[in-house]
Amino acid sequence: MNKRDLAEILFARGKEKGIEDMEAFIQKRKKLNIKVFKGEIDDYSISDEYGLSFRGIYDGKMGYSYTEKIDESSIDMLIKEVIDNAKIIDSDDEEFIFKGSREYKKIDSYNDSLDNISNKEKIEFTKAMEEEALKADERVEAVNYCVYGEEIEHNILLNTKGLSLEEKSNIAYGYISVMVKYGDDIKTASKDVISNNFSRFNAKELALEAVKEGISQLGAExxxxxxxxxxxxxxxxxxxxxxxxxxxxxxxxxxxxxxxxxxxxxxxxxxxxxxxxxxxxxxxxxxxxxxxxxxxxxxxxxxxxxxxxxxxxxxxxxxxxxxxxxxxxxxxxxxxxxxxxxxxxxxxxxxxxxxxxxxxxxxxxxxxxxxxxxxxxxxxxxxxxxxxxxxxxxxxxxxxxxxxxxxxxxxxxxxxxxxxxxxxxxxxxxxxxxxxxxxxxxxxxxxxxxx
Structure with missing residues (x-):
């Protein structure tokens, strides 16, 4: 079932149960995490999170509920939990569902080009960070962390006042932490990059910055x-x-x-x-x-x-x-x-x-x-x-x-x-x-x- 159609059914049944203004917030989030240690993939995980939250005014109080099961079978549970939640709230603070702003600025937070970078290339970038750090200086004892992470988020917000909003974004980061040693003196240093433009991810540059920082701290007192x-x-x-x-x-x-x-x-x-x-x-x-x-x-x-x-x-x-x-x-x-x-x-x-x-x-x-x-x-x-x-x-x-x-x-x-x-x-x-x-x-x- 279309998620917007599901929200309309949820709103209709909520109204029957005495809930006044209502809102449905649907979120889909996908995460990629790559970790390299000693030239091998130490962690490679892809996670998907998908859920719906429901808010509504019942007897003057705002109730909340949510579900990971986005289909019609969850509707009765969502409505019941909003009502039960609203009944136990003792705050006098007024909360309400928003009818919408006059104008919304279009924000381009999703870079399609990041999708075109294969996971193999992202793994190679992560491995290259570690490799460049280890060969940069003989005082580099180890690379403690060498990570590439990425997240895609897609949000839809609908309410009974006619508001219908949707937005999608993505972001990625690279992170390296090195340990350098000279004699008995050991120091660590790290560097990171964050962007949804993969062309800004330079493994050698990031690794050398971390190594340079670590070495500069040797002999600290x-x-x-x-x-x-x-x-x-x-x-x-x-x-x-x-x-x-x-x-x-x-x-x-x-x-x-x-x-x-x-x-x-x-x-x-x-x-x-x-x-x-x-x-x-x-x-x-x-x-x-x-x-x-x-x-x-x-x-x-x-x-x-x-x-x-x-x-x-x-x-x-x-x-x-x-x-x-x-x-x-x-x-x-x-x-x-x-x-x-x-x-x-x-x-x-x-x-x-x-x-x-x-x-x-x-x-x-x-x-x-x-x-x-x-x-x-x-x-x-x-x-x-x-x-x-x-x-x-x-x-x-x-x-x-x-x-x-x-x-x-x-x-x-x-x-x-x-x-x-x-x-x-x-x-x-x-x-x-x-x-x-x-x-x-x-x-x-x-x-x-x-x-």
């Missing part, structure tokens, strides 16, 4: 504890931004879980900082024309020249604040309820070249990565204390590698203390979710605990 000017290299600044991305959610603000309550139109960062959420970005991991509730997505400046301009809203949070949804309702799976999340959120690039940022510091640090991001940050207070590694800067030049240090500060204060923004915007994946990015950032001062 701790440094004296002090306050230092710090450059957060793009991967590190993106990962820290991701850890604090929830503070811009209107839901978190309304629940008192963000310090940004009442800060709209207030200056919360340096003038040179502009934070953008762009679901229309070409090639973006989270590019989309509509959000999880069917609201048209829109590009927006969350922070403009240091001033907070908006929170991220779904329909429920927008209703509470008396504003319109920003199109940031998030439904990662047909099994999930609706929450709030950014879509291709990033700090806008500046004009500073990385080498010039380094050259401007007499004595300071480059932080290239953090550990324990989800345990060492407090998203309510903004405080963080994180193990980190990177490089020492002396007299405007990188001198030695640094590890066994802890970087401490407050995210809200750090945003005010950004004094230079690089021109090297990067989105990271894996290790991140791929839809939050940042250029390198020069911070006037952060507390470093070392030896």
């Amino acid at each position: 701790s440094i004296e504890s002090d306050n230092y000017p710090v450059i957060l290299r793009n991967e590190a600044s993106a990962s820290l931004l991701e850890a604090y991305s929830t503070i811009f959610s209107a839901e978190k603000v309304q629940k008192g879980l963000s310090m940004l309550s009442g800060k709209i139109q207030d200056k919360i960062a340096n003038d040179i900082v502009t934070l953008i959420d762009d679901p229309h970005m070409e090639g973006g991991v989270a590019s989309m024309s509509f959000d999880g509730e069917g609201v048209a997505s829109q590009k927006k400046k969350i922070i403009e020249n240091g001033v907070l301009k908006t929170y991220l809203h779904n329909l429920k949070s927008a209703k509470k604040d008396g504003v319109e949804s920003t199109g940031n309702a998030y439904k990662p799976s047909y099994k999930s309820t609706v929450s709030i999340a950014p879509a291709n959120m990033y700090i806008q690039e500046g004009e500073q070249k990385f080498d010039d940022m380094v050259g401007s510091i007499q004595k300071g640090l480059i932080i290239t990565g953090f550990q324990g991001l989800h345990s060492g940050v407090n998203t309510v207070s903004g405080d963080f204390s994180l193990a980190a590694h990177g490089y020492l800067i002396e007299n405007g030049k990188i001198s030695t590698a640094v590890n066994q240090i802890t970087v401490a500060g407050n995210f809200y204060e750090m945003m005010k203390n950004i004094i230079e923004v690089g021109e090297d915007l990067k989105f990271t994946f894996p290790g991140g979710n791929g839809y939050i990015g940042s250029p390198s950032l020069k911070i006037s001062e952060l507390s470093i605990s070392g030896k």
Whole structure:
């Protein structure tokens, strides 16, 4: 049976049972994962996920249900679970089914050419990454991870208010992590690429970057504890931004879980900082024309020249604040309820070249990565204390590698203390979710605990 016809039957029977407005969300997702170890395929898996979620207003409350069996036999179960779910909800928050936006921007998030790349070619790319890394330098002890991943997602959203939306996207990533050794000194480093354009996947380039990074960390030592000017290299600044991305959610603000309550139109960062959420970005991991509730997505400046301009809203949070949804309702799976999340959120690039940022510091640090991001940050207070590694800067030049240090500060204060923004915007994946990015950032001062 046609899925749209099935939804119409579901809506008709739901109405008979007293459910008012209703929505059906149909999602098909296909994933490919290739992992290589010592020249052999260590993992090769293809998974298909297909399901339907059903939402409806019953006695003024929103009920949820879902199924992996998309046929008429599931209809009675879906309706019963929506009603049962709605009966036990005790929240007074108003939720509703959306009638549709006036206009939807067409987003081309599906690259047909990726389909034309055979799985054999993708396996060869993955093997080539490992091979290039192992022969790049005699200090390469092993390749810990060598992975190619790919995902295709197809979503259909239908409701009883006449809304009918459909979108398809695909994305792929390559990831390599190497271990290098010199004497008793062992270091690891990784690099990744993410795109739905396979021509951007260069196995040799990716492998050599990872090896170069690892070798540059050999001989790393701790440094004296002090306050230092710090450059957060793009991967590190993106990962820290991701850890604090929830503070811009209107839901978190309304629940008192963000310090940004009442800060709209207030200056919360340096003038040179502009934070953008762009679901229309070409090639973006989270590019989309509509959000999880069917609201048209829109590009927006969350922070403009240091001033907070908006929170991220779904329909429920927008209703509470008396504003319109920003199109940031998030439904990662047909099994999930609706929450709030950014879509291709990033700090806008500046004009500073990385080498010039380094050259401007007499004595300071480059932080290239953090550990324990989800345990060492407090998203309510903004405080963080994180193990980190990177490089020492002396007299405007990188001198030695640094590890066994802890970087401490407050995210809200750090945003005010950004004094230079690089021109090297990067989105990271894996290790991140791929839809939050940042250029390198020069911070006037952060507390470093070392030896």
